[in-house]
Amino acid sequence: MHSALMRRLLVLLLLLCPGFAAADQAFYPARSGKADARVLTVYSSLDEPLARPMIHGFQEANPDVAVRYEDMLTGEIYDRIVRETDGGKKTADFAFSSAMDLQVKLSNDGYAQVSNLPMSGQWPKWANWRNTAYALTFEPAVFVYHKPSFLHEPVPSSRAEFVDYLKRKGSAVYGRIGTYDIERSGVGFLFMARDQEQFGDIWSVIRAMGAAGVKLYSTSSAILERVADGRFVLGYNILGSYAADWALRHPDVGIVLPKDYTVVMSRIGLVPQAAAEPELGRQYLTFFMSKEGQTIMARKLQIPAVSPEVAGENTANTLQELLGAQLRPVPVSPGLMVYLDQVKRARLIAHWNEVLRTQ
Numbered sequence: 001m002h003s004a005l006m007r008r009l010l011v012l013l014l015l016l017c018p019g020f021a022a023a024d025q026a027f028y029p030a031r032s033g034k035a036d037a038r039v040l041t042v043y044s045s046l047d048e049p050l051a052r053p054m055i056h057g058f059q060e061a062n063p064d065v066a067v068r069y070e071d072m073l074t075g076e077i078y079d080r081i082v083r084e085t086d087g088g089k090k091t092a093d094f095a096f097s098s099a100m101d102l103q104v105k106l107s108n109d110g111y112a113q114v115s116n117l118p119m120s121g122q123w124p125k126w127a128n129w130r131n132t133a134y135a136l137t138f139e140p141a142v143f144v145y146h147k148p149s150f151l152h153e154p155v156p157s158s159r160a161e162f163v164d165y166l167k168r169k170g171s172a173v174y175g176r177i178g179t180y181d182i183e184r185s186g187v188g189f190l191f192m193a194r195d196q197e198q199f200g201d202i203w204s205v206i207r208a209m210g211a212a213g214v215k216l217y218s219t220s221s222a223i224l225e226r227v228a229d230g231r232f233v234l235g236y237n238i239l240g241s242y243a244a245d246w247a248l249r250h251p252d253v254g255i256v257l258p259k260d261y262t263v264v265m266s267r268i269g270l271v272p273q274a275a276a277e278p279e280l281g282r283q284y285l286t287f288f289m290s291k292e293g294q295t296i297m298a299r300k301l302q303i304p305a306v307s308p309e310v311a312g313e314n315t316a317n318t319l320q321e322l323l324g325a326q327l328r329p330v331p332v333s334p335g336l337m338v339y340l341d342q343v344k345r346a347r348l349i350a351h352w353n354e355v356l357r358t359q
Helices: 002-016 048-061 074-086 100-108 159-173 186-198 201-209 220-228 239-251 278-289 292-300 316-326 334-340 344-355
Strands: 024-028 038-044 065-071 096-099 133-134 139-146 177-180 214-216 233-237 253-256 261-267 268-270 327-329
Touching: 024 048, 038 074, 038 278, 038 292, 048 065, 048 278, 065 133, 065 334, 074 096, 074 100, 074 278, 074 327, 096 133, 100 133, 100 186, 100 268, 100 334, 133 261, 159 233, 177 186, 177 220, 177 268, 186 233, 186 334, 186 344, 201 344, 214 220, 214 316, 220 239, 233 239, 233 334, 239 253, 239 292, 253 292, 268 278, 278 292
Parallel strands: 038 065, 038 096, 177 214, 177 233, 261 327
Antiparallel strands: 024 065, 096 268, 133 268, 139 233, 139 253, 139 261
8 A cells, every 4th residue: 555655656746847747739630541640749849729730731741640749848848859869768750949059959969860851952051950950930039019109209120229219218118128038038048148249239238128127028928918008118039920920910019120130040840869750750841841831831820931942921031132131040050059058158147137137
């Protein structure tokens, strides 16, 4: 009786442990109805409802393949692939994550397979690390604003104008500015780290936001919700794909791509080394990179496409034609792993907190 109770307690503790938290799962049976269909397993940080058009498109092209889609946080994707691989187990066939640094680390540390695909040679050089890790999206960091608050005022279109606006408006905008909490948001930390590299006076921006009582959040939606209803007048460094989706549904949300420079991040796809069905993983990656897949992403997921074959709105091609050198894509390379250096990370976060707090 005692041993049975202990076993039950151990199972309960494992279930409560964050490392063993179950991911949200969705299963898409093969369209052909084949009972013994091969199953493609995907670990992804993209919310499953947003991913459905891509999954449906893939299954239309591959009707004999079922899809198990596991929606989890970026850190969980990395930890699970490493844990399962190191434990001699099979893992996902395809991993898709917005944590560029962690995806490149998987590739660099031998946890990803080389995938020589039809589009590999045509893919932009900055978006392809040794045919192993591929950038599949093109997502700028933008300013978002509450349109009714700027009927008689020009919207800031650069960091210098952003600082000037905050200083001029003073108490009128106090507590009505939002950005990511770089301690809790991976994309927020990435954008801040790139800002520090791209803009020598970035701390003047952080200082001005601190003086304006900036509010910090770990998610884009928390900031965009407050901009949409007017509680906030401005959001800084917000992921453009989420901002575009909100702007489509909320007419009071406006978007500015800062004209001094616009950082562009990407979600990275790869086939893990210990994939159970690596060929299915490559099939999915091939579809993701195809003209059809990239078009679905741009038009139905509202996430800008990378592929040079895809033109029109919401694509890297169009954005680069319009904005040129203003856009600063984050290259898919081992240089991203500098953001995982715990000493450097802690130093940047400490300075961030100090500048905000002293205001």
